[in-house]
Amino acid sequence: MINTLDLKFHRPRTIAAYLVETSVGPVLVETGPESTYPRLKAALAEHGVTPADLRAVFVSHIHLDHAGAAWRLMADGAPVVYVHPKGAPHLIDPTRLWESASRIYGEQMETLWGRPGPIPEERVRAVQDGEEIAIGASRFLALDTPGHAGHHHAWVTDGVIFSGDVGGVRIGGGPVVPPLPPPEIHLELWRASLDRLRSLEAAEIRPTHFGAYADVTAHLDDLEDRMFRWAERVLGWMREGLDEEALIPRFEELVAEELRAAGLDEEALAEYEIADPAWMSVPGLVRYWRKVHPERVAGA
DSSP, X not given: OEEEEEOOSSSTTSOEEEEEEETTEEEEEOOXXXXXXXXXXXXXXXXXXXXXXXXXXXXXXXXXXXXXXXXXXXXXXXXXXXXXXXXXXXXXXXXXXXXXXXXXXXXXXXXXXXXXXXOOGGGEEEOOTTOEEEETTEEEEEEEOOSSOTTOEEEEETTEEEEETTTOBOOTTOOOBOOOXXXXXXXXXXXXXXHHHHHTOOSEEEETTTOOBSOHHHHHHHHHHHHHHHHHHHHHHHHTTOOHHHHHHHHHHHHHHHHHHTTOOHHHHHHHHHHSOHHHHHHHHHHHHXXXXXXXXXXX
Protein backbone atom coordinates (compact mmCIF):
# COMPACT_ATOMS: atom_id res chain seq x y z
CA MET A 1 0.00 0.00 0.00
CA ILE A 2 1.14 3.54 -0.79
CA ASN A 3 -0.24 6.53 1.08
CA THR A 4 0.14 10.05 -0.29
CA LEU A 5 1.07 12.50 2.46
CA ASP A 6 0.07 16.05 1.55
CA LEU A 7 2.62 18.36 3.15
CA LYS A 8 0.42 21.41 2.40
CA PHE A 9 3.27 23.67 1.38
CA HIS A 10 1.37 26.98 1.35
CA ARG A 11 -1.55 25.20 -0.34
CA PRO A 12 -2.76 21.61 -0.60
CA ARG A 13 -1.47 19.43 -3.43
CA THR A 14 1.89 21.14 -3.93
CA ILE A 15 4.41 18.78 -2.28
CA ALA A 16 3.90 15.10 -1.47
CA ALA A 17 5.79 12.50 0.48
CA TYR A 18 4.87 8.87 -0.06
CA LEU A 19 4.51 6.34 2.75
CA VAL A 20 5.05 2.82 1.43
CA GLU A 21 4.10 -0.21 3.49
CA THR A 22 6.49 -3.15 3.23
CA SER A 23 6.52 -6.58 4.85
CA VAL A 24 8.87 -5.31 7.56
CA GLY A 25 7.46 -1.84 8.13
CA PRO A 26 6.99 1.55 6.44
CA VAL A 27 9.43 3.47 4.29
CA LEU A 28 9.17 7.08 3.12
CA VAL A 29 9.84 8.37 -0.38
CA GLU A 30 10.67 12.12 -0.35
CA THR A 31 10.66 14.26 2.80
CA GLY A 32 9.54 17.70 1.71
CA PRO A 33 11.27 20.82 3.04
CA GLU A 34 12.29 21.30 6.65
CA SER A 35 9.64 24.02 6.91
CA THR A 36 6.84 21.45 6.55
CA TYR A 37 8.36 18.90 8.94
CA PRO A 38 5.62 19.38 11.59
CA ARG A 39 3.04 18.57 8.94
CA LEU A 40 5.05 15.53 7.81
CA LYS A 41 5.16 14.19 11.37
CA ALA A 42 1.43 14.77 11.76
CA ALA A 43 0.70 13.01 8.46
CA LEU A 44 2.83 10.04 9.52
CA ALA A 45 1.00 9.94 12.86
CA GLU A 46 -2.32 9.76 11.02
CA HIS A 47 -1.11 6.38 9.75
CA GLY A 48 0.23 5.31 13.14
CA VAL A 49 3.86 5.92 12.16
CA THR A 50 6.64 7.86 13.88
CA PRO A 51 9.98 8.74 12.23
CA ALA A 52 11.64 6.02 14.34
CA ASP A 53 9.24 3.45 12.82
CA LEU A 54 10.52 4.08 9.32
CA ARG A 55 12.78 1.40 7.92
CA ALA A 56 14.31 3.75 5.34
CA VAL A 57 13.95 7.10 3.61
CA PHE A 58 14.43 7.51 -0.16
CA VAL A 59 14.91 10.90 -1.84
CA SER A 60 14.93 11.60 -5.57
CA HIS A 61 17.44 14.45 -5.28
CA ILE A 62 18.65 16.96 -2.74
CA HIS A 63 16.68 20.07 -3.69
CA LEU A 64 15.15 21.47 -0.54
CA ASP A 65 11.54 20.68 -1.45
CA HIS A 66 12.47 17.00 -1.82
CA ALA A 67 15.08 16.28 0.85
CA GLY A 68 15.18 19.30 3.14
CA ALA A 69 13.59 17.46 6.07
CA ALA A 70 15.77 14.35 5.79
CA TRP A 71 18.03 15.46 8.63
CA ARG A 72 15.03 15.97 10.92
CA LEU A 73 13.84 12.44 10.23
CA MET A 74 17.30 11.08 11.01
CA ALA A 75 17.44 13.12 14.21
CA ASP A 76 14.09 11.65 15.23
CA GLY A 77 15.17 8.06 14.70
CA ALA A 78 14.86 7.12 11.02
CA PRO A 79 17.83 4.86 10.31
CA VAL A 80 19.10 5.71 6.81
CA VAL A 81 18.47 7.90 3.78
CA TYR A 82 19.15 6.58 0.27
CA VAL A 83 20.27 9.13 -2.31
CA HIS A 84 22.13 9.61 -5.59
CA PRO A 85 25.94 9.46 -5.13
CA LYS A 86 26.36 13.06 -6.28
CA GLY A 87 23.80 14.21 -3.74
CA ALA A 88 25.12 12.27 -0.74
CA PRO A 89 27.91 14.73 0.23
CA HIS A 90 25.37 17.55 0.40
CA LEU A 91 23.16 15.68 2.86
CA ILE A 92 26.21 15.11 5.05
CA ASP A 93 27.22 18.77 4.82
CA PRO A 94 24.47 21.02 3.36
CA THR A 95 26.55 24.22 3.39
CA ARG A 96 27.04 24.47 -0.37
CA LEU A 97 23.44 23.43 -1.02
CA TRP A 98 22.20 26.24 1.21
CA GLU A 99 24.52 28.79 -0.41
CA SER A 100 23.44 27.76 -3.91
CA ALA A 101 19.73 27.96 -3.11
CA SER A 102 20.22 31.29 -1.34
CA ARG A 103 21.36 32.82 -4.62
CA ILE A 104 17.90 32.07 -6.03
CA TYR A 105 15.63 32.70 -3.04
CA GLY A 106 17.57 35.30 -1.05
CA GLU A 107 15.81 36.48 2.10
CA GLN A 108 12.91 34.07 1.53
CA MET A 109 15.07 31.00 2.16
CA GLU A 110 14.09 30.11 5.72
CA THR A 111 10.46 31.16 5.28
CA LEU A 112 10.11 28.84 2.31
CA TRP A 113 12.36 25.94 3.18
CA GLY A 114 13.32 26.08 6.84
CA ARG A 115 16.94 25.23 7.48
CA PRO A 116 18.72 21.99 6.45
CA GLY A 117 21.06 20.33 8.91
CA PRO A 118 23.83 17.74 8.54
CA ILE A 119 23.23 13.99 8.61
CA PRO A 120 25.88 11.66 10.03
CA GLU A 121 27.82 10.11 7.18
CA GLU A 122 27.10 6.55 8.31
CA ARG A 123 23.36 7.16 7.87
CA VAL A 124 23.60 8.43 4.29
CA ARG A 125 23.70 5.67 1.70
CA ALA A 126 24.76 6.55 -1.85
CA VAL A 127 23.00 4.29 -4.34
CA GLN A 128 24.33 3.54 -7.82
CA ASP A 129 22.30 3.50 -11.01
CA GLY A 130 20.48 0.18 -11.36
CA GLU A 131 21.04 -0.82 -7.76
CA GLU A 132 18.13 -2.39 -5.90
CA ILE A 133 17.51 -1.79 -2.21
CA ALA A 134 15.69 -4.63 -0.47
CA ILE A 135 13.30 -3.66 2.32
CA GLY A 136 11.67 -6.88 3.43
CA ALA A 137 9.98 -8.39 0.38
CA SER A 138 10.00 -5.06 -1.49
CA ARG A 139 12.66 -3.91 -3.92
CA PHE A 140 13.38 -0.26 -4.65
CA LEU A 141 15.24 0.21 -7.94
CA ALA A 142 17.34 3.36 -8.41
CA LEU A 143 17.36 4.81 -11.92
CA ASP A 144 19.78 7.62 -12.73
CA THR A 145 17.50 10.14 -14.46
CA PRO A 146 19.27 13.47 -15.10
CA GLY A 147 17.80 16.45 -16.91
CA HIS A 148 16.21 18.40 -14.07
CA ALA A 149 19.25 17.77 -11.90
CA GLY A 150 22.47 15.85 -12.46
CA HIS A 151 22.01 13.99 -9.17
CA HIS A 152 18.49 12.65 -9.71
CA HIS A 153 17.09 9.16 -9.10
CA ALA A 154 13.67 7.90 -9.99
CA TRP A 155 12.73 5.12 -7.58
CA VAL A 156 10.72 2.16 -8.88
CA THR A 157 8.92 -0.48 -6.85
CA ASP A 158 6.14 -2.90 -7.80
CA GLY A 159 5.37 -1.14 -11.07
CA VAL A 160 5.23 2.34 -9.52
CA ILE A 161 7.63 5.13 -10.50
CA PHE A 162 8.37 7.75 -7.88
CA SER A 163 9.58 10.29 -10.40
CA GLY A 164 10.77 13.19 -8.25
CA ASP A 165 10.97 16.14 -10.66
CA VAL A 166 12.10 14.36 -13.81
CA GLY A 167 8.48 13.21 -14.24
CA GLY A 168 7.26 16.79 -14.15
CA VAL A 169 4.61 18.60 -12.10
CA ARG A 170 0.97 17.56 -12.39
CA ILE A 171 -1.82 18.45 -10.03
CA GLY A 172 -5.32 17.04 -9.96
CA GLY A 173 -5.14 15.45 -13.38
CA GLY A 174 -4.12 18.70 -15.10
CA PRO A 175 -1.35 19.07 -17.67
CA VAL A 176 2.19 17.94 -16.92
CA VAL A 177 4.59 20.89 -16.74
CA PRO A 178 8.40 20.81 -16.55
CA PRO A 179 10.22 22.33 -13.55
CA LEU A 180 13.21 24.03 -15.18
CA PRO A 181 15.20 25.92 -12.53
CA PRO A 182 18.94 26.55 -12.76
CA PRO A 183 21.64 25.37 -12.70
CA GLU A 184 21.49 21.84 -14.16
CA ILE A 185 18.72 21.81 -16.77
CA HIS A 186 19.73 19.72 -19.78
CA LEU A 187 16.91 18.87 -22.18
CA GLU A 188 18.64 16.12 -24.14
CA LEU A 189 19.54 14.27 -20.95
CA TRP A 190 15.98 14.80 -19.72
CA ARG A 191 14.57 13.29 -22.92
CA ALA A 192 16.79 10.23 -22.46
CA SER A 193 15.54 9.93 -18.88
CA LEU A 194 11.93 10.03 -20.09
CA ASP A 195 12.73 7.34 -22.66
CA ARG A 196 14.12 5.22 -19.85
CA LEU A 197 11.00 5.66 -17.76
CA ARG A 198 8.74 4.87 -20.72
CA SER A 199 10.63 1.63 -21.32
CA LEU A 200 9.59 0.36 -17.88
CA GLU A 201 5.95 0.11 -18.97
CA ALA A 202 5.03 0.97 -15.39
CA ALA A 203 1.48 0.88 -14.07
CA GLU A 204 1.65 4.20 -12.25
CA ILE A 205 3.74 7.34 -11.87
CA ARG A 206 3.85 9.44 -8.71
CA PRO A 207 5.58 12.82 -9.11
CA THR A 208 6.45 14.63 -5.92
CA HIS A 209 4.30 17.50 -7.20
CA PHE A 210 1.65 15.85 -6.94
CA GLY A 211 -0.36 12.62 -6.87
CA ALA A 212 -0.73 9.29 -8.65
CA TYR A 213 -1.45 8.75 -12.36
CA ALA A 214 -2.05 5.57 -14.35
CA ASP A 215 -1.61 7.07 -17.85
CA VAL A 216 2.16 6.84 -17.60
CA THR A 217 3.11 6.98 -21.29
CA ALA A 218 0.72 9.83 -22.06
CA HIS A 219 2.00 11.66 -18.96
CA LEU A 220 5.62 11.41 -20.09
CA ASP A 221 4.77 12.28 -23.69
CA ASP A 222 2.89 15.40 -22.59
CA LEU A 223 5.83 16.46 -20.43
CA GLU A 224 8.38 16.01 -23.22
CA ASP A 225 6.27 17.92 -25.72
CA ARG A 226 5.70 20.88 -23.39
CA MET A 227 9.30 20.98 -22.20
CA PHE A 228 10.72 21.39 -25.70
CA ARG A 229 7.97 23.74 -26.91
CA TRP A 230 8.50 26.07 -23.96
CA ALA A 231 12.27 25.95 -24.37
CA GLU A 232 11.98 26.93 -28.05
CA ARG A 233 9.73 29.87 -27.16
CA VAL A 234 12.32 31.14 -24.69
CA LEU A 235 15.06 30.69 -27.28
CA GLY A 236 13.07 32.74 -29.76
CA TRP A 237 12.69 35.57 -27.27
CA MET A 238 16.39 35.42 -26.44
CA ARG A 239 17.23 35.77 -30.12
CA GLU A 240 15.00 38.87 -30.20
CA GLY A 241 17.37 40.35 -27.63
CA LEU A 242 15.21 40.07 -24.50
CA ASP A 243 17.05 39.74 -21.19
CA GLU A 244 15.89 37.60 -18.25
CA GLU A 245 13.94 40.43 -16.65
CA ALA A 246 11.92 40.91 -19.82
CA LEU A 247 11.56 37.19 -20.43
CA ILE A 248 9.93 36.41 -17.09
CA PRO A 249 6.52 38.10 -17.63
CA ARG A 250 6.30 36.67 -21.15
CA PHE A 251 6.99 33.19 -19.88
CA GLU A 252 4.57 33.55 -16.97
CA GLU A 253 1.88 34.59 -19.45
CA LEU A 254 2.66 31.62 -21.69
CA VAL A 255 2.33 29.17 -18.79
CA ALA A 256 -0.87 30.73 -17.45
CA GLU A 257 -2.52 30.82 -20.87
CA GLU A 258 -1.69 27.17 -21.54
CA LEU A 259 -2.98 26.02 -18.15
CA ARG A 260 -6.18 28.03 -18.51
CA ALA A 261 -6.69 26.57 -21.99
CA ALA A 262 -6.50 23.13 -20.39
CA GLY A 263 -9.44 24.06 -18.18
CA LEU A 264 -7.69 25.02 -14.94
CA ASP A 265 -9.30 27.62 -12.72
CA GLU A 266 -7.44 30.28 -10.74
CA GLU A 267 -7.18 28.08 -7.65
CA ALA A 268 -5.51 25.32 -9.67
CA LEU A 269 -3.20 27.87 -11.32
CA ALA A 270 -2.10 29.00 -7.86
CA GLU A 271 -1.29 25.41 -6.88
CA TYR A 272 0.81 24.94 -10.01
CA GLU A 273 2.61 28.24 -9.41
CA ILE A 274 3.60 27.23 -5.87
CA ALA A 275 4.69 23.74 -6.94
CA ASP A 276 6.58 25.03 -10.00
CA PRO A 277 7.05 28.82 -10.04
CA ALA A 278 7.11 29.88 -13.68
CA TRP A 279 9.72 32.59 -13.14
CA MET A 280 12.29 30.03 -12.00
CA SER A 281 12.26 28.30 -15.38
CA VAL A 282 13.50 31.40 -17.18
CA PRO A 283 17.04 31.51 -15.74
CA GLY A 284 17.18 27.72 -16.01
CA LEU A 285 16.38 27.76 -19.72
CA VAL A 286 18.55 30.81 -20.45
CA ARG A 287 21.50 29.05 -18.84
CA TYR A 288 20.74 25.84 -20.76
CA TRP A 289 20.70 27.57 -24.14
CA ARG A 290 23.81 29.64 -23.47
CA LYS A 291 25.80 26.71 -22.04
CA VAL A 292 24.64 23.76 -24.13
CA HIS A 293 23.63 25.38 -27.43
CA PRO A 294 25.32 28.81 -27.74
CA GLU A 295 25.26 28.43 -31.52
CA ARG A 296 21.46 28.46 -31.50
CA VAL A 297 21.36 31.58 -29.35
CA ALA A 298 23.59 33.23 -31.93
CA GLY A 299 21.22 32.10 -34.68
CA ALA A 300 23.45 29.52 -36.28
